[in-house]
Each structure stands twice: as structure tokens, then as C-alpha cells.
Amino acid sequence: MSTQPQQPILEVDRLHHEYSAGRPAIDSVSFTIGSGELVSIVGPSGCGKTTLMKSIAGLMRFTSGTVRLRGQDVNDVPADLAMVFQDYGRSLFPWMTVEANVELPLRYLQVSKRERKDRTAHALAEVGLSRDSDKYPWQLSGGMQQRAAIARALAYRPRLLLMDEPFASVDAQTRSDLEDLVAAVHRKHGTTIMFVTHDIDEAIYLGDRVVVLTGAPSRTLKELPIDLPADRDQIETKATSEFIALRSEVALLIRQAVAESGHRRTPQS
Amino acid sequence: MTLGNVRQVEPATEPTGNDRAMQAPLPAKGRTKKSLQPVVRGAVGVAAFAVLAQVATSAGWLGSDFPTATQVLSEMFTLLSNGEFLLDIGWSLYAWALAMVLSLVIAVPLGVLIGSIPVVAKATAVPIEILRTLPSVALIPIFILVLGSDTQMKVVLTLFATVWPILFNTVYGMKDLDPVALATARSFRLPRTAVLRRVVLPSVAPFVLTGVRISAALGLIIVVGSELVAGSSAGIGAYILDASLLGTTTVVLAGSVVTGILGTAVNAGLTILDRILFAWRLKMTAADR
Ligand SMILES: Nc1ncnc2c1ncn2[C@@H]1O[C@H](COP(=O)(O)OP(=O)(O)O)[C@@H](O)[C@H]1O
């Protein structure tokens, strides 16, 4: 299903960033995300995905270009935006229970205590952690920790959810389950999600659209609509000829881009 | 030295199994065995030392006037049933506790500031280096002159030694703040005070406690020592001083042993507190690193 972006929530235009002058981490990245869309951003390791994420989240200043969230330039960390980090182990606070972790950001919103408790309980139920709410993060498996981090983001009810390679550190089975969890949340609540990954299968499986980035320093290479049915299945969907065709297309694009960026970079390095 | 922003946010990429939690808590049996071992070893050490002391003193190696270990021990029990001496213990502990609380009040906020604002770190580096190398014993005459020879003097003098371990450990803890944890807090727009209360302080708390443990033992020695040197009117040191003037060596030694036992007890208490409060650190290190 490809939802045409009606009114873009996020507009990234020619974003460029150099950590040190003359050595760009991101060359030029542009894309938009419409309300209710799940857009996968796929690119090889080190191409600047985390940098892109942090720029959008207002966690760092980028060198040039624009990031607009609902028409507003992003300077500070925008309200109603939530992030899920790859490193769940360090993103959850180990001195708080799972429930306290999920509840924490809500304490600083204009939300009554009752609603706060409600939202927390719902979010925990949604990710299947109701029975573990009193546990501490370090008492949970990696996959469950990432569920807790997702619950925290969901309870916050962001207009835009940023996920930075959230499942790169969990095993394959857990990863499939978590992917389906994200798909289910997206379908059920229509949450707008920017899902960053280096995994082509994951990008296609989850995305309404896929934005393909080149190798470092990244440029936007191509945007592909994903015309797969909304109800996807880990085994069946991935076996369809459409999926396989998309996968080869993206893989070829990245391979070419990496080769090209190799050429571009040779004089420098 | 730049503090706070030295580390970049770079998520670790090591694959992690989903059953790590099962490895985290050590099996109960192994745990008790492990934690009992040092106690047993400590007891053996103390016993060995006591025997050695008894042999040395009764054989007269330390001079024929030197009291034997058993004499010192029995004198210690006499002292502990002596109301006057107990009151003196109280006075020493009072000065010590005040110094510890003040150390915390000074060192933790200062450490947090130094650890989060590079300008403060730069501005304070040299003064701190100078102040901390001043030996507090050398300051006793000045402090007596200004503050007299009782609680005020004891507290300030002790403070002068006990702030540093807490301060340096706090700064060290600030360097250990996890950039991902901080980025998470910022991404949810936690107000500054909330970041401080919910993220920064819990992160540095174990480090602070380590500092407190070092300071606590040190502080007790300095309190009693300053009472001795300054001729305070109350405190364990004052009691020991009186005894030494009367030439009762047994009492002097018994008083010193009591001080040592107090220090050990405080240290043990803080170690247990550390285990209870910061269990998550042990588990985290067991599971993650
Ligand atoms: N804080 C930083 N300072 C300097 N260089 C950085 C910093 N963070 C990332 N980089 C560099 O920028 C490039 C892109 O990194 P990153 O955005 O983490 O890529 P990705 O998330 O796609 O793996 C890499 O070469 C990385 O070494």
C-alpha cells in the first residue's frame, strides 16, 4: 500500500553535514514524509544515517540545508517527536523499572496522573510487557528491552516516530517479531514513522516507501514506493515476486552507488 | 581537560543475544559463597594479627611496659561500658557526620558543575590542585587560631580532607555519563532539572558513594587525630589524650582500636549500602560489558 503523502510532516531538503570541515558525513539528503506514512531510509553502515536522525531530532546542528517539521524549521528538539535508539541497553534508565521508564517523559507533558498511568499501561500492553512492568531493564532480554523503549515512545504519542536501526542488535527471530510489532502499531494508530536501517529486507518489508541512500557521504539515491499489500507476513510477503524484485532493485542501486562513491572519494582519501 | 562532551553518540553495534537476562543474575549459591569469602578472609587476617600482637606484647618485644593485646582488648570493653567514653564517641561521630554531610553538599554540586561545564572545569582546575595538596594536618594551627579547638575546627579541618575524594569521584562519574542516555532525555524534552534529578544524579550516585567510602574512613581518622593534636575538650581523641597524659597506655591503645573498629564498621555499612542501592550496576556490567 502506498499512501500518497498528503500533507508532509517532515521535509528534509539538501541536508549536508560535516563534523570536521571538508569531510562531509552527509553530502546532500532530501526527502519528505507524509502524515501517517512509514518511510524506510536504507543505506550502508557509516553513510550518515544516525547523523541524519540526530539532525532531524534537533539533537545536533547540521552544517547546511533545511529540516522542516510541519512547516517549522527544526532548531531545538521538537515537541511530539520520539526516538527509538539502536542501543536500547543505554537508552533505558537502569535505575528505573520498565514502567517508570515508560512513564518518565509523560511527567513533563500536560497530562493528568491518571492519563499518564493509562497511557503507560496501554503502551506496555501493546508491546506485550504488561507482566514485566515492575522489572528493571537489566532483568529483561534484549528484545524485551527494545519493546520497553518502543512502549516509551508510543506512550509519548509522537506525531513523528524516529527509529534508528532499532533492531540491529537483536537476534533474527526477535527481530522479525519486533518488525511485526512496528508494522502493527503503524497500521493500528497510523503513527508516522521514519525507520532507518541498513537492512534492505527490513526496509522493504516495513516501508510504505523506501528512500535509498548512497554510501558515505550519503546522498539520496532514489525513492521507491512499496506496492505490497498492507497486511504483510514475514514468510509469505518476502517470498512474493514483487518483494524479490524490489530487493534486487535496491541492492543493485546501493551496489552501484557504493562503487560510484568509491570513485568520488578516491581523490580525497 | 574537556568534560562532558568528550564522547560521541555512537551506538554500540555488538550483537546481543535475547537471553542475556538469564545470564545476568548469578546463581544464588555462587553469590553467597562469593560475598562470604572476603568476610572469612578478613576474619582470618584479624585473628592472625591478634595472635601476633598477643605474642609480641607478652614476649615484651615492644618494651616491658607495653600492654598485652588481651589487656588492651579487655580495657576496650571496659571503655565501651563507660558512659563518659561513649559520650566522647558521640562527639567524634557528630563532628565526623557534619563533615561528611558538608563534604557532600559541597562536592556533589561542584563536581556536577565541573563535569558539565568546561569553563568551570578550566577555572577550578588550578585552585583545586593547590588546595588539595595542602596537608590538612599543617593547617591545624591556623584553624585552631580561627575556629578554636572543638567541633567547628574539627569539622572544617576534616572537611578539608574529605571533600576531595567525593569531588573527584563525582567528576569521574560525570565523565562516565552515557551520551545515549542523555540524548534520550533530550529527545523527550525532559527539562534540565529533570535531567539532573532523573538521569545525571542517579548515574553519578554510585561514584559519589565510592567517594564517600574513601572519605568516611579518612574523615574519622582526621577527626580523632585533630582532637588529639588540638587538645579538644571532647571526643575520642580528647579521651585518648587525657589517658596518655596520665600515662595509661592501655587506654590509649584501646581508644585507638575503637576508632579503627568504628572506621571498619562505617566502611562495611557503606559497602552493603552500595550493593543494595546500586545492584543495577553490577547486573549491567555482568550483562553488557
Ligand atoms: N560525533 C561525531 N564526530 C565526528 N564524526 C562523526 C561523529 N558521529 C559520526 N561521525 C562520522 O560520520 C560518519 C557517519 O556516521 P553515522 O551517522 O553514525 O553513520 P550510520 O549511522 O549510517 O552508520 C561516520 O564516518 C562517522 O565516523
Ligand SMILES: [Mg+2]
Ligand atoms: Mg547509525
